[in-house]
Amino acid sequence: MIGGNAPAPYYRNRSLWGVSIAASVRSIGYGATWPFLAVYFNTYLHMSLLFVGLIFTLNSGISIVFSLFAGYMAAAFGRKFTLVLGNVAGFILYLLLSIFSGKNVAIISTLFVLTAFSGSLVFPSANSIVSDITSSMDREMGYAIYRIMANLGWAIGPLISAIIFSYGFGFIFLFVAIANAFATVIALIFVKTNTKFRSNRSGFLVKDYTLFFFSVPVFLLIMVSSQFSVTLPIYIVDDLHIVIKNLAYFYAVNGIVVVVGQYPISRMMRGHSDLYGLIFGSVFYTIGYLMVSFSHSLFYLIIDMIIITIGENFTSPNISTVASKIAPRDKVGRYMGFIGMINQLARTASPSVGTFILYSLSSSPILVWPAIDGFGISAIILFLVFKIAFVDRSRASGRPVNI
Template identity: 65%
Template sequence: MAVLSSKDLMFENRTLWGVSTAAAVRSIGYGATWPFMAVYFNEYLHLSLIFVGFIFTLNAALSIVFSLFAGYLSDVIGRKWTLISGSVAGFILYALLALLVYRAVLIASALFVMTAFSGSLVYPSANAIVSDVTTEKNREMGYTVYRIMANLGWAVGPLISSFIFRYGFEFIFLFVAVANLLSTIVSLLYVKRNVRYREAKRNFFVVDYRLYLFSIPVFLLIMVSSQFSVTLPIFVVEDLHIVVSNLGYFYAVNGTVVVIGQYPISKLMSRYPDIYALVFGAIFYSIGYLMVSFSRNLPSLIIDMIIITIGENLTSPNINTVVSKIAPKESVGQFMGFIGMVNQLARAAAPSVGTLILYSLGQRPGLVWPVIDIFGISAAILFFSFRGLFVPRKRIRGAAMQN
């Protein structure tokens, strides 16, 4: 059994804990809203399933546009200020959503789509900061600390939203806005370093064949994992007839399992190459979603969520770890921006693909998740097939020098 140590948690690393605390505060807000967003558009604004999928697709598509640029910005103007800009944008957009939540359907939909701008700025800069302040040896544990803190919000946020839900969606959106504001303050106070690399200006586009190959199974993995946000809650509410307010408790399991399970899983997998965690994670995702086909009540769905979250624990920190190790230090932000773009490309396609599968198999719901699992199994096969390519850049350089 993994023993939690203060050395592993790197308490002396103030910047790591600053960016991780900011992520925790921000994720409490997002954890309070995301479980309800698809249901909000479908049940409360009376938008069709296809249009709901389209809204989420646009949200992810806009993230694609910003991700590469945001990664470039984090290298050139600095990680800290790019991170803070994302949190400020989140505060403004969700505050406007709180004001217009029921008054203007199209404007509310457009504002939600625009929230992608906030996340696109935060993702590459926060992950680049973790890479900057950790060594190759302890980087996976650095991302583990960051991920545990970030997912505190997914344990606490949905529970808070289940309480706030009874007062109206405008209070949920206001809660997210306040979380972004507090995250901005934490980043200003505790993220001390604003690392930037002027030489990154020479290369706006990332050119690295290993990154390109790695992005293929990552795309397939995110295609299955992203059913979490749209297809899963709609399936649970409409096909399994679970009460909407119980979604908060269902999704709180996700955050709780991350907080409790991320460290021991990372510690266990630290003895193996990073790529093996991705292989096993894709398999766990596939098993968890397949089990949804056989679930009929909230307790069985909670078991499914635990399996799905183990897959998340295995894959999420290791995607960033692999990218940070194959990236030159002056281009970590750009590499993170590129993999963030791939992530968002999959998130753009996943809602439409998922709702299309859900709609097409409406008379045969038991087939929905086996079809979706094709993406997860394909990802596991490709991660395993490409495993020899994803080694740290220093090791490659060392081998070249010896030759």
Template identity: 45%
Template structure:
């Protein structure tokens, strides 16, 4: 694993990008709401359009990665990100219409949606199934080092202006592009070389059921982007400059906790690990509703991030294991599309709950937790279904998930 140069290159490049991305994400909902004066329900709609854009580009990204290669798609996504993030920085600095800033922000999802299927599929390409969960853990640890650094950096830069934060995102994406250009190489022969026609979307009934389960847990986790920071700032009364510390806890717990949690759950199946992660997610967000200060919210984030540490590597591992070898990126893209649908609905639903319940914590977060419970039920059914899968329906290199 230590000698796997491609794994480390794609992970390090993701870490560099996430420094910039982590500097923006905790503050965007508050920036639209407080600085630009956008009503909170419209902020949710902006994030909904962001996720819809991500759905479309996730499918395109998976198709491009399987047809033309992971590296080429990573480079397209990186170049696209540099251009869009730079434009957003200019728009904010020039005080152009809020509409143009919102459109740029929505279109910025194209960069990550092109990069993600290729990155996760490339990790699958260069690892064995026995090492895959650990490999995805390494990928997450390194990318989340950026999430530990970025929010704190953003907290200091926020008062200077959001344009500087987006300038940092553009710079970090440019550095990622350079790392991929010189250090990431494809390891597979792609269908463009064999003349085989490649469909844009691929899935089977196992992936479909699993994706429904991940949809509901993403409905919980996507409250991370709008509902949580808005609740913390507007209800709990946390200063905007301190919001970054809550999100920095997320990155730190991933870095410090991913390997120990992988080891702790190594003796159980990926599906069992995901169910445990869903329980932690649900418990952590429910506790947010009873929190009244920064320290309590940071402790809640530890529990939430344990859920993330358990869910994310297992999710990628399960998809890679049930996918035929020549469809891994498209299966990743399909699951990413479904999860992006949850990210599309989640912010709007979260802000509706904030308005409907007048920021009443237990009511807001208790209602959101219904999605987590639903996810657990579906994953239990999926686990039984995949355990009885006929041999002729298994992926060519399948093993227990």
């Protein structure tokens, strides 16, 4: 539970802005590298399409274990400690990637897989900090601010990478390392937490059937949304023959739309069920990816990205918000760790599933995205079922439900 005074309003909450600015700096670095990574492995390191999917699957698979572990660490040792440790790990791993870039495929692949350790520590700790330092009324806006700042980095990072790209991938990896170093300093100076931790002798596993049911459509939704990182860029370069450098501008649109659109959407949805945001977002994701099948130029792909990102604006803050509201106050870190594990489980499966679909339908690429959209349609249906079975039924029985 939270000790001390009531949290400051979100617009003047120093720790909220501290963790959000740290996320922004960190994402500038990651925004510079992620648009190119799948293409880098496939085109520059000459890895097969299926092996690229395997590399990203292993990266996400490592995160499954560490996401649960990180939730426990955030509860047992402190959110700030776990956040800082994740950023320090990112600095070390990407510095090593910059040193070995272009020298040894096995070393590069191994280091990339291990970078999952950094992200899986940062995600549950940062989300738990936002939950701890905001009131229930301000929590969705707190997560919206966190996402806006993080995605400001995703808007800036790809544009920077378009400049750095010509110097080689080693410099892009170095840029990510430097971004992690700055994020560490910002977190150390500005993020303050006053959470009083209880003993966690019971371990870090969760037993909550409401959370379990909620995690199923979340898994399906992430299966669709995470095609963004591997399947989509490879499809754009290999099947649509878009110039690789233009990926930077394509992905910058994602960050810009989050920065511009996240706050208005969060304000619009304030007072409405968080589940409506997840349902609306799943619809936008499904439509946006379906449109990719009929887009053959950068202009139309940018329109698709805008629609996909609107879906992201609806869903991303609400996944964390619902998980934090389901959780007992002293188990928020544990619940965030669990939902982080589900997130990473989907991200583990999606690269292999996406690249397998892309490989299997190589003779009919127009069918790739309708096939992937099956996950999005399933998520929409199950979010509706969750709302009816858990939320509406609980309210009808007189039990207060805040989601």
